[in-house]
Amino acid sequence: MSSAFPCRPARRLACALFAALALMLAQAARAEYPDQPVRLVVPFPAGGGADTLARIIMPKVGQHLGKPIVIDNRPGAGGNVGSELVARAAPDGYTLLYGTNGTLAINATLYGNLRFDPVKDFAPVSPMTLIAAMLVVHLDFPVQTVAELIRYAKAHPGKVNFGSAGNGTTSHLAGELFKTMADVDIVHIPYRGGAQAATDLIGGQVQMMIEVMPNAYPLVRGGKVRGLAVTTARRFPAAPEYPTIDESGLPGFEVSAWDGVLAPAGTPPAIVDRLNAAIRRALDDPEVREALLAHGALPVPGTPEEFARRIAESSRKWSKVVRESGAKVD
Numbered sequence: 401m402s403s404a405f406p407c408r409p410a411r412r413l414a415c416a417l418f419a420a421l422a423l424m425l426a427q428a429a430r431a432e433y434p435d436q437p438v439r440l441v442v443p444f445p446a447g448g449g450a451d452t453l454a455r456i457i458m459p460k461v462g463q464h465l466g467k468p469i470v471i472d473n474r475p476g477a478g479g480n481v482g483s484e485l486v487a488r489a490a491p492d493g494y495t496l497l498y499g500t501n502g503t504l505a506i507n508a509t510l511y512g513n514l515r516f517d518p519v520k521d522f523a524p525v526s527p528m529t530l531i532a533a534m535l536v537v538h539l540d541f542p543v544q545t546v547a548e549l550i551r552y553a554k555a556h557p558g559k560v561n562f563g564s565a566g567n568g569t570t571s572h573l574a575g576e577l578f579k580t581m582a583d584v585d586i587v588h589i590p591y592r593g594g595a596q597a598a599t600d601l602i603g604g605q606v607q608m609m610i611e612v613m614p615n616a617y618p619l620v621r622g623g624k625v626r627g628l629a630v631t632t633a634r635r636f637p638a639a640p641e642y643p644t645i646d647e648s649g650l651p652g653f654e655v656s657a658w659d660g661v662l663a664p665a666g667t668p669p670a671i672v673d674r675l676n677a678a679i680r681r682a683l684d685d686p687e688v689r690e691a692l693l694a695h696g697a698l699p700v701p702g703t704p705e706e707f708a709r710r711i712a713e714s715s716r717k718w719s720k721v722v723r724e725s726g727a728k729v730d
Contacts, residue, residue, distance in 0.1 A: 433493055433671050434467040440661070442498040443482025445475045449531075449594075449614035449695075453659060454498050456691045457528060460682035465674070478568060478729065479503035480514065487521035491666035493675065497522065499662045502570060505714035509722040510568035511729050518715070522662040524707040525672050526679040529697035531657035533574055533631040534616040535645060537608045538601055539624075546629050547649035549608065553584035560586045563597035563606035568727045571597065573718060574610040574631060574655045576725040578645070581653055601625055612657050613639075613696020631655040638693040658700075658714070660707050672704055 440458055444450040451473060458469040474482030483503045489495035497503075504518045535546065543549040553560045562579075564572035567590050579586050589606050591597040594615045601609050602624050609616070610631060617639060620627035629645045630636045633654045645653040661679060663672060680701040682688055689699050702710075 433674060434465055436494065437468045437470050438462070438465065438494055438496060439470050439472050440496045440498055441472050441474050441482045441486050443474050443476070443479035443485075443503060445593075446473045449612055450498060450500060450659065452614060452695060453529060453531075453692065453697055456695070457679070457682055457688060460685050460688050461675075461678045464678035464681045478507055478511070478566070480507060480511065480516075483507075483518075484516045486662070486664060487516035489664045491523075491664040491668075493663060493667055493671035495664065496525065496675070497662045498659060500659045501657050501714050501718065502568070504662075504711050506568055506570075506573065506718045506722060508715065509719040510727055518711070521665050523665050523667045523672055524704045524711065525661040525663055526676045526704065527658065527660040527700050527702045527707040527710055528679065528683060529659055529692055530632070530700050531659065531697045532613045532636045533570065533610050533655055533657065534613055534620065534639075534642065534696075535578075535608065535610050535628045535631065536601065536616050536620060536625040537628060538604045538606070539626055540604065541607045541626070543628070544626075545648055546643075546645055549628065550582045550584060550649055553582070553586055557585035558587060560584075560608060561589045561606040562586050563589050563591060563601050563609045565594035565597055565611070566590050566592060567729055568722065569594075570655070570657045571609060571611045572727065573721045573725060575608075576727075577655060577721055578610060578650070578653065580724065582650055598625075610655070617696050636696065637698065638696065658710065659697075660710075676704060 440454060442451050442454050454471055462469040474485055479502055483497060486495055486497035508514055508518050537543060543552050562575040564575055571594060572588060572590060575588060594611055597609055598619060600606050619625045627642055629648045630642050631645055635644060683699040683701040692699050
């Protein structure tokens with residue numbers, strides 16, 4: 401088949417020069433990245449835990465890139481609306497996604513009509529934080545430890561309600577995992593968001609909740625609910641006085657939410673690497689680390705490959721929990 405510039409022997413030098421020029425132009429374009437502000441789509445409401453963490457990290461990332469990062473909140477369908485928007489965006493590094501274990505590992509099993517592929521439609525850029533969760537109870541609930549909670553639930557089957565931010569959220573599935581591993585009959589009460597669930601926990605309409613630390617820990621510190629334990633494999637650095645669920649009566653229990661940044665599939669590796677380097681530098685900043693820890697998030701900088709492995713591992717874990725819980729959103 402002929403081409404517009406066939407590389408016959410007499411034209412080999414011209415072909416080589418043409419290829420070299422094309423490569424130089426591509427490298428020059430990437431070297432200039434970014435030459436305008438970068439948009440980070442956060443697929444959750446402004447003011448929530450995800451939005452808060454993104455706004456702690458991204459200003460420093462923008463400083464290292466030399467251009468500001470603009471947060472664009474696009475909530476809806478458990479994060480699917482904003483995620484789909486980025487999946488369809490141009491792969492030029494100027495539209496990025498704030499992704500979570502919910503949008504990338506849980507929703508594929510939870511939603512029957514997902515209109516993007518969490519693996520094929522994105523290029524992982526960098527993990528950012530591991531987000532602890534905390535088991536909290538109503539102040540008047542007569543338990544002080546996880547072991548006491550399990551004994552109480554066994555003695556009162558079907559009488560303990562646990563709230564969640566909604567079907568398929570981390571707080572729901574963490575509760576389902578607790579229910580299964582502890583072999584207790586506790587009743588799930590889903591809400592339209594963690595704030596509503598927390599309000600009813602404070603009011604005593606539900607007795608317990610396993611909620612991410614950015615939402616739960618301020619309530620504990622404010623004396624509005626009682627914290628029993630954290631869900632991470634080890635005690636959380638910002639709240640070392642709280643034991644893990646694993647060490648307090650339920651061996652093997654571990655739940656961590658996580659977040660990170662992704663680009664549309666096909667984004668040039670040079671741009672991915674530039675973004676990754678800026679995020680890693682931001683996460684190493686002492687002020688950023690301190691602010692994240694205060695919100696229950698542990699900085700975990702890493703490579704795109706490490707982030708891809710985390711997504712795959714979480715997908716296997718949470719798809720099993722979703723199927724066993726029977727949770728489904730159409």
